[in-house]
Every structure is written in C-alpha cells, then in structure tokens.
Amino acid sequence: MDTTPWDPEGAAALLDAEGQLTGGATLGGVDAKGYYKQLVAARSLDLRLSRAGVPMWASAAGEEAPLVATARIAQAEEWIYSGGRDAALAMVRGMPLPELVARVFGREGREPPGRASSPARRIAPATEALAMHLAVGAGHAHGERLAGTGRATFVMCGEGSSTTAPFAEVLALAASCDLPLVMVVRSQLWPNGAPAEAGVLGDSVADRARACGLWARRVDGADPIAVHNTIASAAERARLGRGTGLVDVVVTSLAHDPPAHRDPVERLRRFLDGRGEWSTTFQDVVEADVRARLDQAFSQLEDSA
Amino acid sequence: MSDSSLRDRLAAVVADLMRADARRVLLGEDVADGGMLGLSRAVMKDAGLRARVCPTPLTPTVLAAHAAGLAAAGHHPVVVLPGVEALLEGLAGLREAANWSWRTGGEVPVPLCLLAPCGSGLGRGGMASEAMASMLTLVPGLTVLCAGRAEEAGAWVRAAVEHAANAGPTVLLLPRRLLLGASPRAPSEDLGRPPTAAHRVREGDALTVFAWGEALPVALAAVDLAGVEAAVVDVGCLAPLDHLRLEDEARATGRLVIVHPGPGPGGVAAELAARFADAAILHLDAPVVRVGGAEPPLSPSHEAAATPRVERVAEAITRIARY
Numbered sequence: 001m002d003t004t005p006w007d008p009e010g011a012a013a014l015l016d017a018e019g020q021l022t023g024g025a026t027l028g029g030v031d032a033k034g035y036y037k038q039l040v041a042a043r044s045l046d047l048r049l050s051r052a053g054v055p056m057w058a059s060a061a062g063e064e065a066p067l068v069a070t071a072r073i074a075q076a077e078e079w080i081y082s083g084g085r086d087a088a089l090a091m092v093r094g095m096p097l098p099e100l101v102a103r104v105f106g107r108e109g110r111e112p113p114g115r116a117s118s119p120a121r122r123i124a125p126a127t128e129a130l131a132m133h134l135a136v137g138a139g140h141a142h143g144e145r146l147a148g149t150g151r152a153t154f155v156m157c158g159e160g161s162s163t164t165a166p167f168a169e170v171l172a173l174a175a176s177c178d179l180p181l182v183m184v185v186r187s188q189l190w191p192n193g194a195p196a197e198a199g200v201l202g203d204s205v206a207d208r209a210r211a212c213g214l215w216a217r218r219v220d221g222a223d224p225i226a227v228h229n230t231i232a233s234a235a236e237r238a239r240l241g242r243g244t245g246l247v248d249v250v251v252t253s254l255a256h257d258p259p260a261h262r263d264p265v266e267r268l269r270r271f272l273d274g275r276g277e278w279s280t281t282f283q284d285v286v287e288a289d290v291r292a293r294l295d296q297a298f299s300q301l302e303d304s305a
Numbered sequence: 306m307s308d309s310s311l312r313d314r315l316a317a318v319v320a321d322l323m324r325a326d327a328r329r330v331l332l333g334e335d336v337a338d339g340g341m342l343g344l345s346r347a348v349m350k351d352a353g354l355r356a357r358v359c360p361t362p363l364t365p366t367v368l369a370a371h372a373a374g375l376a377a378a379g380h381h382p383v384v385v386l387p388g389v390e391a392l393l394e395g396l397a398g399l400r401e402a403a404n405w406s407w408r409t410g411g412e413v414p415v416p417l418c419l420l421a422p423c424g425s426g427l428g429r430g431g432m433a434s435e436a437m438a439s440m441l442t443l444v445p446g447l448t449v450l451c452a453g454r455a456e457e458a459g460a461w462v463r464a465a466v467e468h469a470a471n472a473g474p475t476v477l478l479l480p481r482r483l484l485l486g487a488s489p490r491a492p493s494e495d496l497g498r499p500p501t502a503a504h505r506v507r508e509g510d511a512l513t514v515f516a517w518g519e520a521l522p523v524a525l526a527a528v529d530l531a532g533v534e535a536a537v538v539d540v541g542c543l544a545p546l547d548h549l550r551l552e553d554e555a556r557a558t559g560r561l562v563i564v565h566p567g568p569g570p571g572g573v574a575a576e577l578a579a580r581f582a583d584a585a586i587l588h589l590d591a592p593v594v595r596v597g598g599a600e601p602p603l604s605p606s607h608e609a610a611a612t613p614r615v616e617r618v619a620e621a622i623t624r625i626a627r628y
Contacts, residue, residue, distance in 0.1 A: 079377070110408050119412040124377070125405075127370070129397035135367030136401065139374020139382075142359065146330060146380060153378075166398070169364035173371060176362045 005191035006262050008250035010204065012230065013220040017261035019270025021225075028229045032268065033277055038068045039224060039265045040283075041290040042088035045100075048294050049087060054104055055113045060085040061254040065221050065264040066156070066184050066247075068092055069228040073235050074122070074154050081124040081137030083157040089123055090116035097297035105301060131161040134170045134183070141181040141238075142173075152180050152238035159187040159248075162208065163199040171212045174244035182234045183209070183246040186221065188253060189262070206248035214244050221251035222262045225271070311455055312343045314488040315479075318459040319383070319420075320347035322466050323354045326381060328416075329466070330357045332372055333385035341387045342422055342484055365391045369419065370398035373405045373474070376415040383466055389421035389478055390432040392441065403446035403474045418469035419476045420462065423451075424519050424566050425608040426481030434603040434611035438478055438518070439572030442544035449544040450500050451478040453521030456489040457496060464500040478543075480519035480566070482612070503547040503554065507537035511626050512560035512591075515540055515551070515577060519612050524564040527618035533626045535562075543573050551577065552584045559590040560625050566612045569597040591628035596621045 003009075014025040021027070042064040050059045060067065063085065071092035074080050082089055090100050095118055099108060106113035110125070117125040124140075127133045137155035144151045161167050162185065174181050185205045194200040209216040215237060219230045227249055234245030252262040260266050272278035316339075323329050331345055337360040339346035348354045359375075361368065369392070372382040386392065392399055399419075406415045425433050441449045448468060452461035458479065465477035498504055507525060511533050516524035517540040528535045538554050540546070555561055561581055565574045578593045596618050599610035 110410065117409075119409045125408045127401045129370075129401055132367065132370050132398055132401050135370035135398055136374040136377065136405065138367075139371035139376075140378045141374070142371065143375040143378020143380050146357065146359070146375075147378065153374075165366040166370070169362075169367045170371075172362040173364055173367070177359065 004259070006189065006252065006258050008189055008220055011218045011220040011250045012226055013223040014226040014229070015223045015267055015271055019267050019274055027225060028232070030225060030228050032225070032272060035068065035072065035224060035228065036268045036272055037286050038072070038092050039064050039268060040286050041091060042068050043265050044287060044290045044294065045087055045091055049104060052298070057114055058085050059253070059255060060088065062258070062263060063186055063221065063251040063253065064088055065224040065227040066186055066231065066249040066251065069224065069231050070154055070156060070184055072228070073232050075151070077122065078151045078153065079122045079124055079137070079140055080154040080156070081133045081140070083131070083133055083161060084114065084126060086156065087116050090118060090121065093118070093121040093123060095121055097293050098300040101297040101301050102304070107301070107304065131157060131164040131166040134161070135166050138170045138173050138179055138181055141179040142177055145178070145180050150239050152182050152235045154182045154184065156184045156186070159185055159205050160197055160199040162205045171209060171214065175213045178243050180238035180241065181244040182231065182238055183244065184231060185246060185248045186251045187248055189250055191256070204248055206246060209246040214246055216246040216248065218248040218250065221249040222264050222267050224264045224268045311458055311486055311488045312484055313346070314459050314492060315462055316344050316347040318462045319344055320351055320354065322383070322463060323348055323357060324351070328379065328381045330359055330375060330380045330382050331385065332359045332361060332368070332375070332382050334361060334363060334387060336360050336385055340385045344385050344420060365394035367395070367398050369395050369402045369417070372417050373402035373415050376417050377405070377413045381416040381470060382418070384417070384419040386419055386421045388433070389423040389437045392419070392421065392476070393432065393437060396440070399447070400444050403444050406473050407446060415473050416470040417474045418466045420465070421476055421478050422481050422484055423478040424480045424482060425611045426485050428605045428608055430603050430605035430608045434567070434598065434601045434608055436567030436572045438543055439567070441476055442573060446473060447544060448472055448475040448501065448542065449478070450475060450542050451518045452480065452483060453517055453539045453541065454506070455483050455486055456491065457493050458483055460493040460496040461500065464496045468500050478518060482519045501542040501545065501547060503550040504539045504541055505536055505554065506539050507535070509534040509536040510558060511535055512562065512622065513538060513554050513558045514562045514564055514622065515554070516564040517541060517543065518566050520564045520566045523613060523615055523618055526615045527564070527622055530615055530619040531622040531626070533622055535622060535626070546576070546580070548580060552580065555581045555585040556588040559588045560628065561589070561591070561593045562618070562621050562625055563593065563595045564613060564618050565595070565597050567598050568600050569595055591625045594621050594625055
C-alpha cells in the first residue's frame with residue numbers, strides 16, 4: 001500500500017492498514033479481544049467526558065493504544081506516572097467509574113479537573129509543573145532499583161514535553177543511573193505541519209533518546225498490537241535490570257479527522273473481523289456495557305452535586 | 306587540619322545517620338567523591354554504605370522531584386546540594402516534592418531532607434549574597450531550618466533528617482561561614498529541642514535580638530560590643546515560624562532588633578516585624594529594627610557584605626536600647 005502523509009515514517013507496525021498481521025508477525029500472547037474491549041471502553045469514556053464539559057479537557061481519542069497497553073502491562077505493584085489525557089489508565093486499572101468521573105470533574109482528590117490518579121491503584125498524581133512528573137517517576141524507578149524489587153516504573157508524556165528541561169534531565173538520570181524506567185511518549189502525527197508547541201525538532205523523540213544511550217523504539221500508535229508488544233518489551237528489559245526503555249508512539253488524534261485506518265480501535269476491529277472474532281452484535285454488547293456504566297457514574301455525579 | 310574541620314564532623318554525622326536507618330539514601334552531585342564540601346566523605350569510607358550513595362548528573366531542575374520519587378518508593382533521601390542556589394533552578398520540582406504527600410491524600414509520605422550550604426564564604430558573590438532562604442519559606446509544605454552556631458551544626462543535621470522522616474520535605478541551610486570553620490571543641494550531639502522551636506541562646510532583659518544562620522554569631526558579638534544586657538534568640542526554623550514562642554520573646558522586652566543575612570526588603574525579617582507589630586504592638590517600647598546585608602547583586606570581592614557587620618548591628622542595638 002502506498003504511504004500517505006497519514007502514515008508515520010520509521011514507526012514499526014505489526015498490523016497493516018487492513019488489520020492483517022504482516023511479515024510473519026505474531027500476536028505475542030496478547031488477548032486481542034479483551035484488549036479491544038478496553039480500547040472501545042476507553043474511546044467511549046473519552047467521548048462522554050469530551051461532551052460533559054470538563055474544564056480544560058483535551059480529548060485522547062485516537063491515543064488509546066499506549067494508555068490501555070501501559071495499564072495492561074504495568075503489574076499491580078508497578079506505578080504509572082502519566083501526564084494528562086489519561087482517564088483510560090484508571091479505568092483499565094479498575095477504578096470504579098463513579099470515582100473516576102468524580103475525580104475527572106475535580107470533586108474527589110486534590111488534582112486539577114481532568115485527572116484520575118489513585119495511589120491505591122498505583123497511578124500517581126499529576127504535577128503542576130510541566131513534565132515534572134517524569135522526574136518523580138524516574139526517582140521512583142531509582143527507588144525500585146535500590147530496593148532490588150525487580151519492578152519497572154512507567155512514565156508517560158506527549159512529545160511536546162520532550163523540549164522541557166525535566167525531560168532532558170530525566171534522560172540523563174535514566175542513562176547514568178540505569179533506571180528501570182519505561183518512558184511512553186505519545187508523538188502526534190501532523191500531516192499538515194506541526195505547531196511550535198509540538199516539540200517536533202526534525203527528528204523523532206526515539207532518535208533523541210537513542211542518542212543519549214537509551215534503548216528506544218518508535219512504533220505506530222494506530223497499531224495496538226505493535227504498541228502493546230513494544231511497551232511490554234521495554235517493561236521486561238526494565239524488570240530484568242537492563243535499564244530504561246523509551247517507546248515513542250506515533251498517535252493520530254481523531255480531532256484531525258484522519259482516514260479510518262489511523263484509528264487504533266478500527267485497526268484492531270479489522271484484525272478481529274479478519275479472524276471471525278468480531279460481529280455487530282459483539283460491538284453492540286461491548287458499547288452497551290460501558291454506556292450503562294457511564295450512565296450510572298454520571299447519574300451519581302449529578303446526585304452528589 | 307582536616308581532622309578538626311566542621312565539615313569532617315558533619316560528614317561523620319551523615320555517616321552515622323546512614324548507618325542508623327537502611328532506608329536512607331544519599332543523593333547529589335559528586336557524592337561518590339565526598340561531595341563538594343566533603344559531607345559524604347565518611348559515608349564513602351564505609352563499604353557497607355556505598356550502595357546507598359547515588360551520584361547524579363547535573364540535574365538541578367528535577368533533583369528534588371527525583372528525590373520525592375525515591376521517597377515514594379519507600380526510601381528516605383538525603384540530598385547534598387552544592388548550595389541553596391541550586392534550589393532556585395529546582396524550585397518547581399521542590400514545590401512538587403513539598404506538595405506530593407498532600408497531593409496523594411497523605412498516602413505517600415515524603416521523608417526528604419536537603420542539606421544546602423548557603424551564604425557567603427567561598428568568594429563567589431552573586432546568588433550567595435541573596436535571600437534564597439526567604440524564597441524557600443514561600444513553598445507550601447516545606448520546613449526550612451537554618452543552623453546558626455558551629456557547636457550545633459552536627460545536631461542540626463541529625464535533627465533535620467529526623468524531622469523530615471516525620472514532617473516531610475525539609476531543607477537545612479548550612480552557612481558556608483560555619484562550614485569553612487573549625488569544628489568546635491564541645492559539639493552538641495543533640496539539639497535538645499524540636500528543630501522547629503525558636504531558642505534563646507543568650508539571656509538579657511534590656512532588649513531582644515532575633516537572628517539566624519551566619520547572622521547569629523554576628524548578633525552575639527554585637528551584643529557583647531554594645532555592652533547591653535540583651536536576650537538573643539536563634540529563630541532556627543524559618544518555615545513554619547515558631548510564632549507563639551517568638552511573640553512571647555518579643556513581649557518580654559518590648560525592644561526588638563532582627564539581624565539576618567541577605568538583603569532587607571521582603572523575606573523572613575519583614576514577616577517577623579509584621580507579626581510583632583500585629584501580635585505584640587502594645588508591648589513594644591521602640592520601633593522594630595531590621596539589620597541585614599548589603600543590597601545584591603554583590604561582586605565576589607564584596608560578598609562578605611551579604612552578612613551585616615558586627616559594628617552596624619551593635620549601633621542598632623545601642624540605639625534601640627536607649628530609645
């Protein structure tokens with residue numbers, strides 16, 4: 001298939017645009033159907049919150065794969081330090097939706113609206129200083145290494161953060177202190193040219209991390225299988241004491257109205273459909289389930305207002 | 306010579322603290338080589354402690370936030386800074402560290418202690434002459450302590466690290482003028498009071514001098530020079546201020562002189578003066594006078610002017626005593 005401005009350069013993928021495994025690739029043990037259900041739930045949650053008028057809300061539609069994959073891969077005692085647009089993390093980590101919605105609206109917890117952290121679920125709060133959560137997460141990874149727990153710590157950010165001082169210093173700490181850290185960076189695809197705030201410097205964030213001596217991979221965020229397996233590889237390296245891995249996930253915001261194959265939910269749907277594991281009934285059931293849970297959560301939120 | 310330096314005594318205290326609690330980790334630039342002022346030298350001589358020494362690259366922006374992460378993972382980080390000036394570069398991260406426990410609803414304690422040399426002494430000028438301590442007092446959740454007397458410096462290090470374990474992020478300011486001096490003959494092992502408590506170090510009923518850090522020895526010398534029976538109070542904890550005790554001390558004589566390092570406007574001395582005016586105005590018999598250092602920026606050759614001279618403090622004491 002011809003590449004278009006919507007197909008990222010140098011980003012690894014296992015599923016092609018039609019959702020077929022390419023070049024002898026395997027699933028690598030991923031429960032694709034369970035993963036798909038979580039992606040659909042994450043999309044539904046995002047659309048519902050987008051409509052609900054959360055202050056300063058930024059939609060994560062199109063960016064679900066790294067969020068859901070990270071939440072699936074991080075073990076129960078492993079912490080995730082995320083950087084925003086991350087409500088799906090809490091949902092996959094088992095936060096009841098009434099609590100999640102209350103936190104996103106700032107009715108619970110001590111974070112600004114839009115966030116859903118939970119120490120009980122090992123999801124760290126956001127920092128107010130831009131990208132500073134990366135530093136706290138790197139320190140946490142440092143602590144895990146000193147204690148010899150064999151646990152990885154996960155930090156997430158967008159590529160806009162990659163031009164900040166904390167990002168650069170965290171790369172230096174990760175490399176020189178050999179931290180068991182998994183850095184998941186969501187790089188937006190900008191087919192019509194990136195704004196200055198995007199942090200695009202003419203190279204990929206993965207290239208920059210590699211230049212610092214870190215294991216780094218660039219992967220297509222429209223392919224949930226490749227995203228999952230690459231983050232899983234980085235996590236396994238970290239747990240084995242082989243240091244920090246950075247996974248640069250090229251995501252496509254649905255706000256840009258991209259072609260359907262750039263949508264990770266649609267890509268995995270095509271994969272399941274090709275294997276005879278998807279039907280409209282299955283889709284209806286998955287969507288109805290999350291809709292009912294969201295209805296209940298929003299109803300509780302209104303009752304508490 | 307090196308055997309008698311105060312820095313060696315403090316290094317021994319740091320090593321004792323590391324031995325006493327295996328959760329403590331030592332963090333900072335050059336700590337594996339003893340640190341810029343030698344405070345980790347004794348730790349590095351003990352093979353059993355080296356695994357908990359974490360040298361870092363030059364990362365001033367994130368160092369305090371990184372240490373908060375270490376705390377979140379269950380450790381008790383002790384950060385040795387090259388100087389308190391580094392916290393100006395790391396202020397945003399320090400603020401996050403100081404807030405982290407609150408932010409997590411108290412579920413993640415942050416027993417973080419930062420040891421920060423401050424003030425003049427190395428002939429660097431610039432930031433060494435400014436009032437970094439006052440900026441730190443504006444960070445919510447942060448305890449800011451300041452050692453004033455050489456004989457108590459080791460006890461301050463011990464108290465600060467132990468205070469952080471219970472109360473969260475704590476900065477201990479260690480005046481360079483003290484650090485560069487000799488170790489006292491009879492050092493205190495223990496402060497003998499909470500580190501957050503103001504402490505009267507000289508008795509007197511003619512007036513009360515409040516001071517901290519490198520200004521404390523200056524204040525004591527100035528009282529002797531003025532020949533006035535003045536009480537001298539070591540403020541000691543700059544945030545949170547020990548208001549009740551400080552106000553009691555102010556009411557006791559009603560004549561107040563505040564002696565402090567760094568420039569006068571704003572800051573801890575201004576806060577104290579406002580507090581005394583608010584809480585003790587009916588007991589005051591004279592204006593509340595502040596005596597600080599020269600206005601920055603100061604060149605390296607004029608760095609010493611960041612601390613008020615004994616003569617100038619003595620003049621202020623004499624004036625207020627006769628007012």
